[in-house]
Ligand SMILES: Nc1ncnc2c1ncn2[C@@H]1O[C@H](COP(=O)(O)OP(=O)(O)OP(=O)(O)O)[C@@H](O)[C@H]1O
């Protein structure tokens with residue numbers, strides 16, 4: 001995908017070292033260390049309150065680690081924060097990273113097209129953004145991205161008129177228009193029905209497989225980690241308690257890690273196969289293996 005500045009291609013996509021975060025004296029992250037290589041698709045699994053959102057927010061620099069700690073975060077070989085201080089050129093790093101949230105984070109009253117074009121802001125002059133005068137090539141790129149996720153017919157509707165699944169697909173289109181090299185998705189399917197969930201996870205897997213986008217996706221549901229993510233990082237009470245192949249998370253191991261919290265992680269319905277072209281693979285899976293995208 002298009003990049004905005006030179007990268008260090010040998011560096012991992014995500015490096016987190018000894019990340020500590022307290023909120024009002026209470027620990028939320030307790031020395032999290034983690035590396036994600038470029039082109040990986042990794043599930044971040046954990047029960048409510050385990051620290052998934054807090055970790056993802058540190059990756060994009062929305063939270064700062066404890067001041068004076070040795071915490072470090074890097075993305076695409078560039079510093080995001082160290083010792084609780086944000087890197088001065090964070091804006092350039094952020095341009096390579098798209099974040100997708102549970103609550104769709106679209107501007108409801110604006111058309112889907114404008115929301116998707118928000119992905120292009122980092123390469124447009126301010127006057128174009130303020131007047132919403134986007135070059136034809138950007139509009140075409142947005143239409144192609146919406147086509148890719150199967151909602152081009154909704155391009156000129158207000159975002160508020162889309163279903164939750166369609167809104168999440170619009171958010172994925174925005175990441176495509178942005179040319180994001182990393183997608184951080186914080187429970188992108190938590191508010192969706194099973195069919196929309198499979199579709200959204202399938203699209204993230206396609207971005208990963210076909211465009212080489214690194215995907216780190218937080219999930220409550222272990223089933224979706226099995227279906228779409230070869231690797232899982234599991235958090236419990238702000239600590240990494242498992243980091244390895246998803247298929248290594250046997251029932252016994254999960255029970256050991258989560259005890260009484262396990263029910264919460266198994267509560268979602270298993271992703272059954274769905275019709276082409278966005279077919280979810282059977283469980284358990286060793287990698288993202290969904291079929292080809294719609295033609296752009
Ligand atoms: N802004 C904040 N202020 C105070 N405490 C916070 C804040 N954000 C998170 N926490 C606390 O940090 C801990 C981790 O929360 P976090 O939201 O990261 O968990 P999570 O794994 O994303 O949970 P969920 O699955 O419910 O989204 C929790 O104890 C939470 O109450």
Ligand SMILES: [Mg+2]
Pocket residue numbers: 052053054186187
């Ligand atoms: Mg959360």
